[in-house]
Amino acid sequence: MRSQNRTSIRTDSLLDNLRTAVVCLDEHLRVIYLNTASEMLFGVSARQCGAESFDRVLPYLADHRERLNAAIQQGAAYTERELHLCAGVGEPLTVDCTVTPFTSPDSRPALLLEFLSLERQLRISRDDQMRLQNLANREMIRGLAHEIKNPLGGLRGAAQLLQREIGSSDLVEYTTVIIREADRLQNLVDGMLGPRRPPDKQPLNIHEPLEHVRALIATDLSADVTLARDYDPSIPDILADREQLIQIFFNLVGNAVTALDRSGTIVLRTRTQRLFTIGGTQHRLVIRIDVIDTGPGIDRDLLPRIFHPMVSSRAEGSGMGLPIAQYLTHLHEGLIECESRPGQTVFSVFLPMETANE
Ligand SMILES: Nc1ncnc2c1ncn2[C@@H]1O[C@H](COP(=O)(O)OP(=O)(O)OP(=O)(O)O)[C@@H](O)[C@H]1O
Numbered sequence: 001m002r003s004q005n006r007t008s009i010r011t012d013s014l015l016d017n018l019r020t021a022v023v024c025l026d027e028h029l030r031v032i033y034l035n036t037a038s039e040m041l042f043g044v045s046a047r048q049c050g051a052e053s054f055d056r057v058l059p060y061l062a063d064h065r066e067r068l069n070a071a072i073q074q075g076a077a078y079t080e081r082e083l084h085l086c087a088g089v090g091e092p093l094t095v096d097c098t099v100t101p102f103t104s105p106d107s108r109p110a111l112l113l114e115f116l117s118l119e120r121q122l123r124i125s126r127d128d129q130m131r132l133q134n135l136a137n138r139e140m141i142r143g144l145a146h147e148i149k150n151p152l153g154g155l156r157g158a159a160q161l162l163q164r165e166i167g168s169s170d171l172v173e174y175t176t177v178i179i180r181e182a183d184r185l186q187n188l189v190d191g192m193l194g195p196r197r198p199p200d201k202q203p204l205n206i207h208e209p210l211e212h213v214r215a216l217i218a219t220d221l222s223a224d225v226t227l228a229r230d231y232d233p234s235i236p237d238i239l240a241d242r243e244q245l246i247q248i249f250f251n252l253v254g255n256a257v258t259a260l261d262r263s264g265t266i267v268l269r270t271r272t273q274r275l276f277t278i279g280g281t282q283h284r285l286v287i288r289i290d291v292i293d294t295g296p297g298i299d300r301d302l303l304p305r306i307f308h309p310m311v312s313s314r315a316e317g318s319g320m321g322l323p324i325a326q327y328l329t330h331l332h333e334g335l336i337e338c339e340s341r342p343g344q345t346v347f348s349v350f351l352p353m354e355t356a357n358e
């Protein structure tokens with residue numbers, strides 16, 4: 001009786017709204033179905049994989065032929081936890097995987113594969129922690145900066161008065177030092193406070209500020225450093241503060257140049273990504289801007305702290321480039337993430353796509 005009252009829902013649309021990636025294989029291990037979550041997880045398009053062998057469509061599963069064959073022949077279900085999947089070019093994935101044999105509507109044996117991406121769960125909790133930590137840091141920096149600024153103003157003013165009093169005496173040298181150092185400290189504190197105005201969001205194409213930064217940096221690049229682009233030109237305009245985006249990309253590309261130490265490649269890559277959670281909000285579509293360099297990578301010990309203020313491995317670095325970039329990205333409801341290993345460091349800026357005419 002109950003089923004008669006139920007609104008009828010198409011199974012396809014139901015499966016496409018699942019967070020779990022679902023794949024169906026026929027008895028020859030050819031892909032007969034992929035839901036939207038598996039397209040996103042494995043980076044493939046369901047339209048392009050009609051009845052192809054599973055390992056051609058999903059190279060991530062290529063090593064699992066034997067187990068899948070056994071599952072279909074013996075009709076035995078299995079679950080594997082924290083399975084690490086690798087494919088040639090794609091990023092490695094960590095998933096929980098359940099394989100269940102079933103009988104297809106045409107009475108043939110088939111397999112139902114379910115994948116729950118642990119990467120995503122790890123990322124979301126990391127992301128929340130990072131945002132909280134960032135807020136706490138900013139509060140502390142703000143408090144400290146104000147405490148420094150007031151007495152510093154007094155100090156500088158008094159040194160100026162003193163300078164006027166002592167006229168042309170040799171002692172002017174000392175007051176000059178006081179004033180110069182006070183100014184240096186003032187600049188540092190201003191840098192730590194970051195931008196004080198809210199973002200002025202205007203419709204823009206993400207490639208415009210990126211190209212601006214590329215041109216700025218390219219003029220000063222050593223001959224053995226290549227600054228390449230891999231843009232998706234179909235990305236629609238977004239609402240963003242141009243100056244602030246320039247600052248974000250400038251800090252990231254600047255770091256990549258420093259890391260390369262005169263030879264290597266930097267790639268600026270833009271893509272869109274569907275269903276992405278930032279700070280607890282799920283966005284339908286986000287822009288992902290990757291700054292990729294072939295430098296030595298970031299020390300494992302340093303990596304979890306690079307977005308904290310004043311964390312730097314360079315003698316002349318102030319350690320403010322990344323926290324400021326992260327803060328500016330937060331002002332755009334976005335997020336910066338980093339993955340690094342020797343030979344490849346990727347900083348990814350995720351910006352929610354509110355199309356300019358939305
Ligand atoms: N692409 C990269 N490759 C290797 N290490 C990096 C990269 N980007 C950042 N880092 C590491 O992260 C640290 C912090 O970067 P951040 O930009 O915040 O400060 P900084 O570059 O040291 O100083 P500045 O305030 O001048 O930017 C760097 O000192 C460096 O150790």
Ligand SMILES: [Mg+2]
Pocket residue numbers: 251254255317320321322
């Ligand atoms: Mg920097």
